[in-house]
Amino acid sequence: MASLVGSRVERKEDTRFLQGKGRYTADINIANQTYAVFVRSPHARAKIKSVDTSKALKSSGVVGVLTGKEIAEDKIGGLIAGWAIRSEDGSEMKVPANPPLAKDIANFVGEPIAVVFAETLDEAKEGAEKVKVDYKVLKAVVDPAEAMKSDAIHEGVDKNLCYDWLLGDRKAVDEAFAKADKIIKVDLINNRLVPNAMEPRACVVDYNIASEEITLYTTSQNPHLSRLVMSAFGGVAPENKLRVVAPDVGGGFGSKINVYNEEIVCSWASKKIERPIKWVAERTESFLTDTHGRDHVTHAELAVTNDGKFLGFKNETIANLGAYARVFGTVTPTYLFGPCATGVYVIPAAYSNVKAVYTNTAPVDAYRGAGRPEATYTIERLVEKAAMELGMDKTEIRMKNFPTQFPFKQTLVHTVDSGDYVAGLEKAKQMADYAGFEARRKKSEANGKLRGIGVSSYFEACGIAPSAAVMSLGCGVGLWESAEVRFNPTGQISVFTGAHSHGQSHDTTFAQIAADELGVPMENIDVVHGDTDKGTFGMGTYGSRSLTVGGIAIVNACKKIVAKGKRVAAKMLEVNEDEIEFKDGEFVALKSNKKKTIGEVAFACYLPGQRDEMKSPIPEGDEPGLIESSFFDPANFSFPAGSHICEVEIDPDTGNVKVEKYTAVDDFGRIVNPMIVEGQVHGGIAQGIGQALHENTQYDETGQLMTASYMDYTMPRADNFPEFNLGFTCTHATSNPLGVKGCGEAGAIASPPTVMNAVIDALGGQEISMPATAEKVWKACKSMKKSNAKAA
């Protein structure tokens, strides 16, 4: 039987999505439901003097109005930070309370203050307008560098500093820098982004009066984790009385990891008003309240020798956390960032220092790549600048500092199990026709255009798991993944996974894996996810972990099915277990060549009785049934890597940057479905180009979000991109039996520096910040002309 792993299998989920049969949270309606509309703070920072709900309560159709006072009285807990990070001086991070409804003070525009429930959405909106909140407006703290000099937003958080974190050895770095021929320096802004999953957040809650069970349908990347947080910290209901269902979810990119205020409030309120509740965010609500991404200000230095050897690295970064620390908020700028900041290079000494500060802006958390795009941008800008200042070829300097031996003990934390960085960059150069660039540059120049080429080599640590590692770094939970494989008597198989697909294609790839393991057609397999009442438990999908952690749990559960099947088949075929071979879905007695299919064995597992000649097929010590589960916790992260090359052409008259060519060569280890992996890379590159050229989140000095709709925030469109040219190299991961590495975030990690290096190359080395919009580039072109004129 041909292996399905490695094949371009068309997706199972497409049949429903393409016919409008997907079932997203906003598609769900429950009889007798009410509609929720939240009253949100219009101020970035304001004391809440009073909230008057009397007029709203009398408004037509209004069923109830609840505020921060009631939720505090009911002792419903708030939102949490999932990782405890310590400062360099050993002190614990400072984390303020984050109540689901603000009672005394509002700390960012959009923070919910109260909620109105009504019979119709229009009535709920009208009711919300009648809630009168009396504010005392305070001066907002918006700029992260200023925040460290400003009044504390939260009581007890001096200088708005959550932590001042250090990874690495300052003394060793000082010594390395003292020996350097040259110090390369960059000052970078990693622009704040809004993840912008196309499906706005939503929740529908149904409280069952008889069983006292709450069912929450929600747009989550990790329903089990949501239930855990809402139960353990929110105190909304015990875990066994709370069912969280994340049905079809229209994209996440990190923004749907967190449990949000609205989910806690609606779940609590549904029990209180004894009615189902539906809430669907408008796009502007998503802009205001979804967790944002990136937002770093970094100074970084690279110590080099004249012949291009790297001696030392350091960065000083201020990370904006926004108003509150959320689930991945504190780890994104630390352990997901610092360890990757030395990139794919042998650098003997390094440190990464990050100060995380609170501001009166929306909370910042994980967004595709989380920390690793910021790290890669830092080192790859430095390396490119080093090549420029030393007059070296930008690929040669990289090759010179790549490790060639694996496992590679990376400078700060990770031991990278496998990779071949030289092969990746060589392949990328060839595919991009790197050698032919100068001719293309001349051709562009002849047409009055500026052409530039940029390179970026990256590695990243993903497959966010090893519980032992993440818990030692401050994670509040273990990050294993679970699976259950249920072989039904009539041959259909249900594979339950704790991972969650919101575009990642698990229905297909997980079925491919299980089909290969069990030797059955993948049509017989249903992948079930996203419902705490169905799967065992699970940590969900983020950090490119579904396949490398969740997929392996499925493999291991399948192996247990086969192991039991072997024992049962041996008894059925009256031979010893070691005389049975399992191949292509059949258990074969090697001597007699008698066989039982896995379907026959499964059926027999459910018929353990005996009568006359018929004997029980269940061996002594085994139980009936054929259901197995596994919790997989890998020994290490997975480390995808690669090299990307981009060419841009700039029109100096307009400042318009056109991405002419984009080549990506990635190493994801063994690939389960090349078609799906290519799609993941395309999407990641597009988001990264969005960050480099188009997207920016802008608050004004009072903390008003100026980019709160698609009219103001530039979402990349189809005509912003060329056709991406993809290639792959392959070194197997050694930390899992499939040899797979995560692929979901790589594109977004590698592409911003690749594009910016190309833009800066076109501008003759002139620094420019992301996003390189036409306006900024046009200005840079003007100043280039001026300095050229002076030189002449």
Next chain:
Amino acid sequence: MTKVTLEVNGKKVSKEVPDHTLLSVFLRDNLNLTGTHVGCDTSQCGACVVHVNGKSIKSCSTLAADVEGSKVTTIEGLAKDGKLHPMQAAFKKTHGLQCGYCTPGMVMSAVDLLQTKKNPSDQEIREWLEGNICRCTGYQNIVAAVKEAATKM
């Protein structure tokens, strides 16, 4: 309240709705045709694209009452006799969708493109889809899907 009568996916429907009811709301809430999605409220993202009398329009910024008497086709009405429309089949073949949220609008918009122009170039496809935002695919496989469908339609 206004009485709105339409022919939706070949079936005549008539509903009494508030005057300001948007076509997207009419389809989703009154007819339970939830394949038409709303992604932005400002007529930018195109997740809500349907056909009115054969032409693609954004249903989130169209009043139901304004298209009174029209023939409306939604994503649910595209497949015929249990067989995917060539555009739907092409999206499946080329992996032109991931999370599926923008997909209905993307498919309806692309069908209109091929009705307007038989064999569009890559650039023409990309420009036509300017009003449809996808956050997952980077558009590459969507462009491939439209080209694939162009050979079948």
